[in-house]
Amino acid sequence: MAGRPSKPVQLIKLEGKSHRTKSELKHREKAEKSLYTGTTFKESPAVKADPVAHREFLRLKKLYKSIEFVDGLDEQIINRYCMLISQEHALAKMMERMRMDIDQVEDVEDRMRIYESIAGVTDKVMKTRDMLLKLEDRLFLNPTARIKSIPKMPAEEKKESAMAQFINRRAGGHAP
Template sequence: MPTPAKPYIALVSEKKSHRTKEELNLRKQGEEALSTGVAMKERHEVKNNPIAHKEFLRLNKLLKEISKNDAINEAVINRYCLIYAECHDFEEKRESFYKDLQELTSNKGELIDSEEISLSTYYKMKHNMQTTIINLDKQVQSKRKMLLDIEKENIMTIAAALRCIPKKVEDEKDDPLLIALRGG
């Protein structure tokens, strides 16, 4: 698989490109055509969620560094931040149930000896907590898969956009080889 084309900014900053000024200008115009020129905005629901808001600010800063914090990516980034916050919430709930399960297990003897709960009630409670932990873990895994899918697609979209930009200037003249092959 060939190396993807470098963006205009990288080519200019390296100052050692073999491309002509025409090719560089064409590349710059192609990259500019792929953006709206409008910065991403944070949605209301993301602003109101502290974890999503923090993630949005982090991503916005990173995307601004590479000149990709464009409004065209706004919906995906906002959705990503909300899913990230949901994932974090499920992880906290899972940890809370896990701590409760550990506490129940460590206090088993005391609870049964003092006759606060019966042995069957203890095992039912333990089973219910374990089931809840497993269900929360399934939710976390599905949220993580969503995050990974968005991350992959976002990276692939940027790479695909860069590949769509023509690398070379189309010559106005006909290629002598093509003329000869056409019989002219």
């Protein structure tokens, strides 16, 4: 069982209280800022040409306007998401037509073929969606994956073990 995903520093500051130290927050903020490219995401030609995907892109662009964590690095995932929304819309229409066809078909074998087609298309869409999500997480192509990649604790200086300190004191005759 995995822990909760890390919250961005901005959100932690807005909440007003945190168990993290000031140095931890400063480290996380610096690491988060290093992930930004300063570019904005753009609509792909395929999304622009598809009315459903285009409408979803415009909706997301409006929502993401005030979120710092989304920039040019997220262009591909946003365009893929918009195309997936369009694909789901088209699939729903196709399934509705198939359901209407089932009512008109009296032959049991033809009905079975239509049911198999519906199940096959649904299965392919779910497998594709699952594969995309896994790849996007592995390649840090979404904001959550990038935030999760930031180490929670700043690197600490390594201290000598008690035995090493003792040996140093004995060899030099004094404590370091």
